[in-house]
Amino acid sequence: MKNLILAFSLIFAASTAFAQSKVPSIIVQTTDGQKVDFSTKIIPGKINIVSFWATWCGPCKKELNNLKPLYKEWKEAYNVNIVAVSIDDSRNFSKVKPYVDGQRWEFDVLIDTNSELKRALNFQSVPHTTVFDANGVIVFEHDGYVEGDEFVLEEELKKLVAKK
Numbered sequence: 574m575k576n577l578i579l580a581f582s583l584i585f586a587a588s589t590a591f592a593q594s595k596v597p598s599i600i601v602q603t604t605d606g607q608k609v610d611f612s613t614k615i616i617p618g619k620i621n622i623v624s625f626w627a628t629w630c631g632p633c634k635k636e637l638n639n640l641k642p643l644y645k646e647w648k649e650a651y652n653v654n655i656v657a658v659s660i661d662d663s664r665n666f667s668k669v670k671p672y673v674d675g676q677r678w679e680f681d682v683l684i685d686t687n688s689e690l691k692r693a694l695n696f697q698s699v700p701h702t703t704v705f706d707a708n709g710v711i712v713f714e715h716d717g718y719v720e721g722d723e724f725v726l727e728e729e730l731k732k733l734v735a736k737k
Contacts, residue, residue, distance in 0.1 A: 596709045597693040601658065601683040604670040611658075611690055614681055619654045620733055621705040622726070625691065627660050628668045633700040636718040637678060643723060644679055651730040652707075655680035660699055662686055702726065706733055 598612045615621045624640065626633030637657055647653040657678065659669045663686045673682045685691055694703060696716065704713040704726070713729045715722065 596705060597690060599685075599690045599693055601685050601690055602666075604673055604682050604684065606666075609683065611683065611685075614654075614656050614683065615705055615709055616654045617709065618707050619652050620707060620730060621709075622653060622655045623703045623705070624655065624657050625660055625685075625696070625699045625701040625703075626657055627699050628665055628672050629661075630699050632718040634672075634676075635720070636700050636702075636722065638676065639720075639723050640680075641676070641678055643727070647727070647730065651734050653730065657682045658690060659684045660688055660691055662688075704729060704733075707737075 596612045596615045598610055600608050601611050602608055615623075622640075624633075624637055626637055628634075640655060644653070644655055647655075657673075657680055659682065661669050661684060666684060666686055669682070669684055694701075694711075696703075696714070698716065700716070700718045702713075702715045703711055706712045712733065713726075715726070
């Protein structure tokens with residue numbers, strides 16, 4: 574009986590872990606207000622970095638601005654796609670596009686106004702970075718940002734590329 578309970582527990586734990594690592598199919602918005610399925614922005618075959626941020630979050634904006642000059646190099650060296658997802662709510666939605674336009678980020682920017690994507694990925698605060706491998710599996714997550722965290726992220730990218 575103990576073995577049966579243990580087996581069911583392990584199966585449940587494994588299925589829960591697998592379900593959480595899948596790319597969620599959640600409707601978010603572009604900065605122009607177009608609805609889009611988040612899962613379509615995670616490009617198969619690429620390492621996808623998703624950086625969650627908000628217009629009111631100084632460390633979030635610093636992180637994205639520090640990723641900006643690395644993006645072209647990382648695309649070539651590590652086959653990376655970066656997606657920035659704002660968690661600004663509907664009251665602050667109108668602040669996102671002007672800020673993004675002023676920064677001239679080359680990566681996609683989406684807005685999760687109802688925090689559905691945030692809940693699906695089960696994190697509490699921003700900045701939060703999630704890395705999906707080329708198969709769409711979450712392989713790295715990081716909360717917060719301090720100057721230089723982008724180099725920690727690059728070390729994770731190197732590990733992923735080395736596994737191929």
